[in-house]
Amino acid sequence: MENQPEIIQTALSYLAQGWDLAQEWLLSPAAWSQFALLVVAFLAALWVSRKLRDPLTRWLTPAEDNDSIFAKARRFLAQFVPLLFPLLAYAFTDVGENITRSIFGSGAVIAFGNRVILFIAVRILVKEVVQDPLFKTIGKYFLIPIAALYALGLMGFVTAQLDATIVPLGNLSFSLLFLVRFLIIGGVIFWLGRWSNAQSTAMIQKQEDMRPAMRELATKASEIAIFGVAFLLLMNIMGISLTSLAVLGGAIGVGLGFGLQKIASNFISGVILLLEGQATVGDYVELDGGEAGTIVKMTARAAILETFDGRWIVVPNEDFITTRVVNFSDSGSANRYEAPFSVSYDTDINKVPDIIEAAVAKLDFVLDDPDGPDCELRGFGDSGIDFAVEFWVNGIDDGKNKFTPKVLFAIWNALKDNDIEIPYPHRVVEIKGSLPSDA
Structure with missing residues (x-):
């Protein structure tokens, strides 16, 4: 053993500890009683979840034409119905753990079962609840492996190894553990931000007393505010001082002054368009360059025109400010x-x-x-x-x-x-000289 590499020695020691733990559980009445309670809790949770799932789904699914705030809250909660089984199993095993600890003074087997239930809950969350492709990928390659390590009791060892692995980045450095936490917490916060943005956008678009341009501006402002708060919250949770981002902010400012000036110009032009309302979604416009179509979408960088043949033309917002634009819908229909x-x-x-x-x-x-x-x-x-x-x-x-x-x-x-003739071109042919006679 002394001549083996360190990683092999560590693996063998963990195997030895696992074998000792297995022998202890197999020969212990307390372990068998906990395992029995764990099986009963799993079966009870499975039976109750099957009985409650259909009625709960029907109650949390309002009519399609119901767009009230309570209906939206019910639809949001309906996404988490697949988590009913692991939540009930965790609750039942927690009761069983309290019983076994009061009788035998031990609950290691049920504690292990709780970790397995948590792994099942994370897997269901990623597979059935999360729909966004980006966050589904993050959950698949980060969240599920972390839950598996926690269930096997290896979380402490892996965490220590990740924390000891430092990634240098110029004058800055961070550990792999920090990077994993940043990805997981950031994914959750920005997923909630996207959901909040979708709800606020739907609410603003329903305000028919507002001009379309003001609705678009309010939508953009709420989007910036929501993701700005999400960014600040993420920085605060991760313990990153905003003063450390001053150098990055200066670099972005220089980039805007040189390479990104067109993007900044288009963004400011878009804000001006939304404030003035001279061109908004639904207007039929014709630009000086020959582009013509109905504005179907306005983004922070450009407006999208749909032509009569179904093609989309992306026109930078700056063109609406610096060139002549004919708006056929501005003064009326x-x-x-x-x-x-x-x-x-x-x-x-x-x-x-x-x-x-x-x-x-x-x-x-x-x-x-x-x-x-x-x-x-x-x-x-x-x-x-x-x-x-x-x-x-x-x-x-x-x-x-x-x-x-x-x-x-x-x-x-x-x-x-009315017997009125529509003319067509006439041509008079004059021939000079005599026509040739037939021989």
């Missing part, structure tokens, strides 16, 4: 368009405006307010007389709502019904 057409020179053009205006006014989407259809003479073309009818509609004439083609159909039918 009504917009004016025109449909050009031509008639033959043989037509009595004095009758055309009344005929076209009457035909277009019959269309159900054409508005009378702020003005009805207006047919105007535009000029005398090479092949015919040019007209155009102006009309107002409630919406945007885009790929989803093509108003102009329907107006052109109405113009075509009205002209045909």
Whole structure:
């Protein structure tokens, strides 16, 4: 044994201790009684959890259209119903441990069972309760192994080894134990932060008396506040002094001044847009660069436009401030368009405006307010007389709502019904000289 490596000697010593503990439990009436109580507690918890799970799930699941604060709290608690079995098992084994300690003065077997129950609870939490992919990964590779080490009684040894392993980082250094704690505590805090942010966002979006731009600004402000508090709470729990982050803050400031100035500019431009409300979610806009579409989302860095063919265009917020932007929805939902057409020179053009205006006014989407259809003479073309009818509609004439083609159909039918000819180009060919005669 003296010639073996230290790690092998340590492993053999733990095996020897485990064998002695197993012999002690196998030959002890107290150990057998604790094991019996542990089995009874497990079976009782399994039976009770199966009886309570369905009624509890139904009680904690409100109607889909119920969005009250109590309904949201019930839905949140319903996520933890899979933990009912380990919680009941832990409670029953705790009662059994108190009984065995009062009779035999020992409860090591039940204490071990409690640790196993805790491992089962952590596994259920990661597998069935946590839905976020990031936190599920953290739980799978950090939380479950830690619970397994605790259940086997190796937590103290592993903790000491992690605490003794120092990771240098420039002038700073930290232990692997600190890193593991930071990941676990940070994951829990920011998971709660994301849940709180989702609830606050849903509540703000329901405030219909607020302008859409103010709702977006309030949503961003609450998000910054929630995650700011989460960050400060994490720093306080981990014992990290905020003054130690002064150097990092200075480096970030320099980065913003040089490499990240565009990001800072877009962020500030986004705040200005939300405050002024000149462009917000739901508006149809056209930028100076040719980008056009409906704003479906506004982030801290950019606005996302959806075109009529379903494509998304990411436009930096700065472009809304520094370039010309046409907002078709800013002053109201009504917009004016025109449909050009031509008639033959043989037509009595004095009758055309009344005929076209009457035909277009019959269309159900054409508005009378702020003005009805207006047919105007535009000029005398090479092949015919040019007209155009102006009309107002409630919406945007885009790929989803093509108003102009329907107006052109109405113009075509009205002209045909009144025997008015729609011209097409004519060409006069003049041939100089005589035509060749057939031989």
